[in-house]
Amino acid sequence: MGPMSTPPSRTIYATFGAEAHSGAGPETGHQSGTEFRPDLAVGQASPDSLKRLKDVLNQAYVGVRLVIAGPSADILAARAAAAECGMVEEEMTLLHRVDGHRRVFCAHCRATTSMPEASAHEIGCSGCATVLSVSEHFSRRLAAHLGYAAHAEEAA
Amino acid sequence: MTATALLAGGLKLQVAEVTAQTPSITSITFTDPAGGPLPAYVPGSHLLVQCGDGVNAYSLTGSGRSPSDYSVSVLRVASGAGGSAAMHRLRAGDRVLVSRPRSAFTPMATARHHLLIAGGIGVTPMLSHARAAAEWGMAATMIYMYRPAEGAHVPELRELLDTRLVECTDRGSFRQALAEKLSSQRLGTHLYVCGPAAFMESVLASARELGWPETRLHSEPFGTPELDAGQPFRAKLTRSGIQVEIPAGVSLLEALEGADVGVPNMCRKGVCGECSVAVLRGTPQHRDLYLSEDQKASGRTMMCCVSRSLDQELELDL
């Protein structure tokens, strides 16, 4: 490409949950001496932590890659945030730790409830207290499974 | 490509204006002789134009939103089949048959920014994209490489893009501009390139080298998705005891209907599976999306709306 100096393709690392234990330090740069340090290391995918991820991505240039590691529920939320910044699937690598946690979206009141056990098929909605039946239907945008009123068809 | 089938349902238009862009590029504007509006089109679309002995595809240069005319710009190719020379002989008032606009180079709706790379006459679909972006308030940047004195549409592009147009007339400055733009685009940018094949290849290779994923790269693919007209063949119908000739450009289903042999059908596009016919002898040329690979390999069934024959004759259970 001639004499132009071109920046190397950069990879941004974001880690969630226990993977983020080393993340108490600064959030820039990912290699410090021999110690791996992610660009972003947070306990869980919250509005605040996702905003920090978006701030990093909004400063990035095409050519960048994103690696997200952590519990599935968190990294799927991070994937949705990255997609909002214009990232495409090809640019993201998701490293799942399957721990059974799920986010459940209530079709009736639109609240999202954290569900600790994937083995359970029902959960009380944190918004409207309806007992929700948790389906396999999953929204990448909401990063949540669909929940709808359980037992609603049974006679009162 | 035999384009008879594509021109069926096309439009009979009149040449309204012929303008020389450069010594070798001429713009031709077509309108409806009755003065009516023309069908809208997706930015980056092309028209098939029947002119002289052949049919050629040309990119439309407008935005495609509510057009009152269709404009194309044609480079005279000395070594070509003669289509471009015939186009250059068109004069205001001449009538031509054109297809409806066909879309194969669509701007991405989700793009935050369009990076348009044009080489020579490849500027035509890029101009269409730049116009549509301006109309919808989308940001676009263009690098336009052309030979000195051979830049078509330069004044319009300067007005549309202002400082976001980078003009290059030599290879060195183009490479430099390209490297600079490729490494400074915010996430959400998509790249579109049109020009000579080697030009497109080198632009795409540079982008890949700098980490651009395929999803963000778009290049003009003339003449790909259409099914071609195919070779003529004969169908021998064992139960009806007749033979049907299927010319190029006519589907087996159409030929059967023409011979009053009804076959249940729905989509006529090779997806619904309704028009399946049993093949008793001969090898079908499968062009449908319905049959599995195994079913296709067995050769015992075919979708007569799109599929044809690899042999000169097929025997069908009809």
Added chain:
Amino acid sequence: MSTNLIDHAIPQEAATILPERITRFPFPFSADSYRYSTNIEPALKPVSTEAGGWGTRLLDIDEHYLQELGERAAVLQRDPSRLQVLPHMRPAVWDAITTLLPIMADEHPETMSFERKGDSCRWQNRLHNLDLEFTAGVDASLPAEPLLFLGSQIQDDIALLDQRENALWLDAGLVTFAADWSLGFDVGMKFLEVHGPVPRVHDEQIITRAQQFLMNLQPGEKYRRTNWTMTVGRRLDTSTETYPEWAQDRSAVVTDPALPDRLHLRVEVQHLIRLPHSGAILFLVRTHLLSLADIARVPAWRERLGRVLAELPPDMAGYKGISRYREAASAWLLAG
């Protein structure tokens, strides 16, 4: 019972005395059993049925026009999440408006007209006493958010699909009459993800083929398919959002003597259109409801629906939400 009056009538005679809601009903079954298929055909192809026919119009307006649009407005008032437009879909929404209004005017010249010069448009709809001048592409020139406006003019639910990354994405819609799904949840999904819960179709590659077909559509091409389920009452809003309100009807209707009047065959006539300027796919869903009592007035329909319901495999019946009452419905229909 009134159905006895025409039990032995031959179809041609029946057609002369049956009301339009029956003669124009898009009865979807062509055999005594039903399975999913990629049942796509060109739009506007006339279909004749045992009671009459349908299919010659893209935008069907019937006796329920004002009432259904009133119901849509009320649903949106209660739950604005039935309207979803991801920001990049604005041009597609305008493309849908400037494509559908002229078609509607052509199909209903006695009540509607559309004129356009450049971007200046004039839309008249006498059913609404509406005479509107607006500028194509300028949201503020319409009396409402653009997709909301379009949904106030046509009875169909509207979905818009963007094509990218070799897939279709459900990125905008106005859906108030959903058959047990939620646009608010599904918006932003890929076409294949939207259909994730449908049984069988994935093994059979039906959705993959449908997507491939849609991705190959050229601008201006228009296709059509039907889909069906059943609904208790003339309830158009059977969305997942309101499921707690109507779920109990599914069990209550089984033993209700009024089952033939309460239980409706719900048929969706879906149109699939590649929009000319944005290149988006427009998906229109027009819902028709006809009670079993009305179905039974056409003897061929009564018998066919009875057999289809009896034969339908349990997983398909479960997905359609008709497991609780389909036997009762089938028994009533086949008992004549």
